[in-house]
Amino acid sequence: VISTAHPKLRYAPERVRLSARKVPADMTAGSLLTGYARLLQPTGPVRPDSYDFSFDSYFSGIGASGFFLGNPKTIASEDAPPSARLASTIEKARESIANHIRGQVGGPEGEIAAALIVGVRAGIPDEINEAMRRTGIYHVISISGLHMALVAGTIMLLLRGAFALFPDFASRRPVKKYAAAAALVSIAAYLVFSGIVVAAERSFIMLAVMLVAVLFDRAALTMRNLAISAIAVILVSPHEVVGPSFQMSFAATAALVGAYAGWADYRADRTTTPPPKRSFLRFTSRKLAMGMGGLAMTSIIAGSATALFAIWHFQRVSPLSLVANLAVMPIVSVVMFLGVASALTMPFGLDWPFL
Template sequence: MPRLMLHLHSLLVQEQRRLVLWAPVGLALGAVLYFGLLRTEPSLLEGVVLPCGMAVLASIAAWHMRYSLWGRLLWGGCITVGLGFAAAWGGTHRHTPMPDLPRFATEISGIVQAISLLPPVDGTDAPFERRVDLAQAVFHNALNEGMPPLRRVLSVYLQPNDSVPLQVGDQLRVKALLQPPPFPALPGARDRQFEAWFANQAGSGRALGHVQLVTMGQTGHGHKLQLWFENLRERINTRIHTILPGSKGGVAATVLVGASETVEKQVREDFAASGLAHLLAVAGLHLGIVMGLVMAASRLLLAATEYTALRWSCKALAALCAWSVGLVYVLLTGAHLPAQRSLFMAAVAVLGIAAGRRVVSMRGLAMAACVLVLCMPQVVMGVAFQMSMAAVMALVAGYEVLQPKLTRWRASTTGFGHWLAWHGAVLALTSVLAGCATLPVAMAHFGVIQPFFVVANMVAVPLMAVWIMPLGLLAVGFMPLHMDAPFLWLMGAGIRPVIWLAHIVAHWPAARVAVPHMPGWGLLAVMLGLNWICLWRQHWRWVGCAGLVLGMASPWLLVQPDVVISPDGGLVGVRDSGKVYVIGQSRAQRPIMQAWGQYFAQPVEVFPPEGETPGGALTCGAEDTPDTCVALLRGQDVVVRRQDTSDGRELLPADICAGADVVISTAPLRASCPNVPIRLDRFSAWENGAEAVFVHQSKNVVRTDRAWRGQRPWVLKPGGHGMPVLPLAPSE
């Protein structure tokens, strides 16, 4: 043991300049500890005072032990983890509670914050559907009359034939049926309530009538600059779809104004299956292309004049000009998280150029990650932060190792053929590094593996860089002069082969391999292993491969539930013979079945009222029990009753209850089967959310969504109820 500790100490001494790169990892671990491991909400003392106090004491101890490497590691970890935990608590409690939305059709008034155009679901040539985000919404009904305006945003889908012209800042009134953010489809699945909490969303709804425009151009809400950008985005989006209808317009609007919701569903699926989904998310690639083009043009113009070339720092000025244009581009595309991260890293690069320091480095990435985690700690749980950080970290670490070899190879070759081969090799290497780093993250969040991403990216990325984005920028620049149509047509000509390529690659055999759900500890092992490989430089970095292998194998090490119940209790899924057979009905049947299929990586199909599975484990519609299904799983009898007209008042036969180990009903069970050990029905789903049953020969286990997520601020009460939005009491 002493020899091992001495060896580790010598390795850490060699890597001591890289220790600071682990600061964002500690901050992220503190946030993960708060968001992922706790089941009850800590108080102010537990969430802020104690972690900050620990960070202060750790800072004092680290100062006194500044000459001890082990002391600096220990106390540095305590500081970063404590600050990450406190930042997560503060970021959570900055948001207002979820409001209790009306369960009946009600009149709503509010101020338009954003307008989105959505393509038809069936892929026809029908007009686009509009979705408006309403701020300061007020409900006009007897219960909520006199209520204060909501401090969260409501998303309302307008009727397709509603042609009332709207723009950001207008105040409107519409009758709509609202619903809160949905519960997870099963315990451990995607949590849309968590996402809505930090996105300042209150819920969504669908308009039941046409919009009534109350007032136009309300500039008192929000900042005028924000309203101006939102209106500009809407006008550019409309102009793009006028010139480029269909899928080409959706892709063009995505890369120019961030309107990714306008992309057709089939095109989106093809891009995802071929590994080109990053082209539909404005991030580092798009910002890098925009800033690179602007910097090249600016530096050329500055160098063309003798006075500026001899007296000014053309490179620094060009970089500053490129960053300014990049800032406008980020605001124009909606300022999403990946774009914000890329913009901050670009700012660090510009400072490096101005100071004569190294531009692209792991320290710049670490600084950007620290700022993002401290300002928006919830990003550590999101796919955008994880994929962008993993890709950039892998690229920086990979080129740190391979750059000397690539430089020698380029210097030793001449001619156009060698130049083309060198650029092709660099492009393939970039795709391999970024794709392999983000592959486990895609497995965890999307449940898929795209093995042909290198082939698609080697063609699509150059087209995006040298054809699509330059012509798109020219189109936006000439749009005020009404001379944008030729550039948009040429841009569409470049988008067409990319869409075709995505469609061809997506339909190759095994282009999209489904994998089961990856547990949280598996994703954590992957990210820690990837950090270990990328942040160290010595040979011990390859120990991190163990974390990668363990995390990527975790979906097959996890025990999957045998029976799942939807959050509303209307659907029951039984796993048998490599499929998930769905029994019952629900208003949210399609998204729940999609979530189940992604979770289990198995086909999902609706089971008929009468019949049996090929293996005979599930049988429905017997003569004596027409509304009942019986599943024999691992020697245990699971009885599932469909919802019927009796609303559960008709009791199940005593012979079925006598031999059952688990009874599940899509209607209330009431007094049926009182002696069965596990009884689950619509009432239990209403109280506990989605439920999962693990069938074992010795003991059956039930896991509920409410027990999985605990009592946290973003978890709605049973039935999806939030904080009542009652009016203030009258003053005496």
């Protein structure tokens, strides 16, 4: 809110959420609007112990909600503060990238691709959203730890592969740290262009702690780093502790870190014998089975750790989530790899092979 009049509010809210029957045709992200509006205080829970809209509005800086009494009009934006101009520039860039992706892919697939790359989910059809919720794979299109990890992993994989082409340089320099630093910058850019939503912000902090640990020659996936990430998130957004996003993500991550740490200790203590010689077909099938088994265990562990939170917050459980995640996750990994490649080549107009 830049200013108010008729009446002029002494304590005007910083942000408001308004609806309108018709918006100006020339309105874009960051445009300034003027008009008469009815402002109401943020509503509370619809029924006892249900979702409290005013709680989220308070921590989002939204002081009122309501509707325009007439059609709003756009005005010159020279008076907008620098922070609003920066946010407008970023939002316009997001919309431009999303429109480019929609033009290249088209249809619901293009909307899902835009959601994966820049976090624009408004165009996904309702039936697809509901189908993903029922099967427990809606997290695929919500920018969170999965996407951040895939982006960071893709950048590190590409850079370490590129450094490996120069053995002399790679043997003398800490190329792993270089790749980790580049991955840190990449996920920071991904955070900005995905809209800086709460889940992405929390995931960025978690991954940033782990990548910084790599820079200082520390183990990345440890309970200590997870605790540091939780403390950092609490310092930045303390209200997230009571939300499902914080609880489910940290519960799943803690369960996975603990389970795989236990598995690593078990394998280290077990007496190993030289593996027998296998044919290429048996070797490939064994690796494929191990990969599918790892995905299955990941889904079981994460699903078990978050099931109670999902039941409590959303009053629903997805019995097909294990099968759906097993089918979807390998595809999502490939899609995110192509998405990162398309984002890197998009400024040069060479993204068409990846979309």
